[in-house]
Amino acid sequence: MKKFFKIIGGLVAVVVLAVAGFVVFVQARGIPSYDVPKAPVSPAPVATAAQVALGEKIVLATCADCHRNPETNTLAGQKLRDLTPDFGAVYSANITQDKQHGIGAWTDAELTTLLRTGIGRDGRYRVIMPSFALMSDEDMQGVLAFLRSDNALTRATPTPSHEQEPSFLLKALTNTVMKPTPMPTAAVATPAPTDALAYGRYLVVGRYKCYECHSKDFKSNNPLEPEKSEGYLGGGNKLLNLQGQEVVSRNLTADAETGLGDWTEAQFAQAIKFGMSPHGPLNYPMPKYSQLADEEVKALYAYLKSVPKLQNATPEDKGAVAAR
Ligand code: HEC
Ligand code: HEC
Known part of the structure; x- marks a missing residue:
């Protein structure tokens, strides 16, 4: 019996030491940096009006909620308001054309690398900034064209990006499960809108990333194979509204x-x-x-009808079920 307790005691000591070692390692390392992968360098595209319009639609729907600064009304960055405080305080960056504080001096390849992998041109992994690993090349070009356009939102704004104040949990996650995504090795095409299921899936996982908020938890999302995210599209992810109250995403x-x-x-x-x-x-x-095309609405609807059903009641269902 004595021997048994000795062994258990030894094991506990090993675990305690390992945990302590991990805590010291994470605190010292903070948010990790990586070698910057090279994006395929394409000849500087001359943006067409159609590309800028496509980019505007995507940026307004997908980037602006996080990057719009309410004081300057440009994409100068702000504190993320819908993020659980468990992650600490996280600030979106200034992505206006300002050369010093924004992305005015970033090349298209550097921006593409960041959007595809999450790695900035300085190598630092960008936290909470979603990775657009599955966005089509055409949409990506549209986004870049819009960021470089003379739209009021992208006007050079000399507001410095705020430094991140990550919690221990966020630091630990970026040293374990939250990792850069690899650069795509082949061209990524937008499916034809006539193929409603493929197009709808693309909108959900690539262009608008509905699944990120509408699956179970950001921590168990799978950016390369979204269908493998826990509770794919079944809702239940806990977010915050502007008053800091919990809002649970719904089952789609x-x-x-x-x-x-x-x-x-x-x-x-x-x-x-x-x-x-x-x-x-x-x-x-x-x-x-608000800018969705009818064909996008149709494709989203058709695709969501086709994904495996999950039974997952979220807070609003209580009233709905009782009212029936
Ligand atoms: C969920 C909120 C969120 C969304 C959506 C989002 N971003 Fe970000 N973005 C961030 C945060 C937070 C950072 C800063 C991360 C850091 O510094 O670690 C960031 C950083 C960046 C940077 C790096 C700038 C720099 O100087 O470091 C670029 C470029 C960028 N975002 C562009 C975009 C574009 C383009 C989109 C839409 C296609 C987008 N972001 C969508 C939150 C978001
Ligand atoms: C930034 C996170 C986020 C993204 C991205 C997002 N949603 Fe939502 N969605 C929510 C939240 C949170 C709610 C619940 C709001 C509430 O309770 O008032 C919601 C509610 C909904 C509802 C209402 C469902 C019901 O039962 O009432 C639908 C439909 C919906 N979302 C569809 C979508 C689609 C389609 C996309 C992508 C095109 C999308 N959402 C992208 C967070 C998000």
């Missing part, structure tokens, strides 16, 4: 009881474009996709 699968099973396409369009769901108005941080 076709489950009749807890998902979108009984929604018509018109109800779905109202919800995603204007934030009006049959359950009532939708709160921040659900974006308002």
Whole structure:
């Protein structure tokens, strides 16, 4: 018996030492840096009006909620408001054309590397900034064209980006599970809108990344194989509204009881474009996709109907179920 306790005692000591070692390592290392991968260098594209318009639609829907600074009304960065304080305080960067504080001096290849992998041109891994690993080359070019355009949002703004104040948890995650994504090795095409299921999937995982907020937890999302994210599109991810109260993302699968099973396409369009769901108005941080084309709405609806149903009640279901 004595020997048994000695062994257990020894094991506990090893575990305690290992944990202490990990804590010291993470605190000392902080947010890690990596070698900067090279993006394929394409000849500087001359942006067309159509590219800028495509980029504007994507940036307004996908980047602006995080990067718009309410004081300058440009993409000069701000404190992320919908992020759980468990991660510490995280600030989006200045991505206006300012050469010193924004991305005015970044090359297209450097921007592409950051957006694809999460690694900045200085090698530092950018935290919470989503990786656009699955965005098509065409959409990526549109985003870059818009960031370089003379839109009021991208106007050079001399506001320095705020330094990050990551919690121990966020530092630990970036040293373990949150990792840069690899640079795609082949061209990434936008599926044809006529193929509604493929196009709808692309919108959900590549262009608008609905699945990131609408799966179970940011921590268990899989950026390269999104369908392998825990609770893919079943909702339950805990976010915060502008008052700092918890808002739980909803189940977008076709489950009749807890998902979108009984929604018509018109109800779905109202919800995603204007934030009006049959359950009532939708709160921040659900974006308002007011610029969506009809073919995008149709494809999203068709694709969401096709993904494996998950039964996962989220807070708003209580009232909805009782009212039936
Ligand atoms: C969930 C919020 C969020 C979204 C959405 C988002 N970003 Fe970011 N972004 C961040 C944060 C936070 C940082 C700073 C991270 C850091 O410094 O570690 C950042 C950093 C960046 C940087 C690096 C700038 C620098 O100087 O370090 C660029 C470029 C960028 N974002 C562009 C974009 C573009 C383009 C989009 C849309 C396609 C986008 N971001 C969407 C949160 C976001
Ligand atoms: C930044 C996180 C985020 C992103 C990105 C996002 N959503 Fe949401 N969504 C939410 C949250 C949070 C709610 C719940 C809002 C509430 O409870 O008021 C929500 C609610 C909804 C609802 C209402 C469902 C119901 O049962 O009432 C629909 C539909 C929806 N989202 C679809 C989408 C689609 C489609 C996309 C991508 C095109 C998307 N969302 C992208 C966070 C997000």
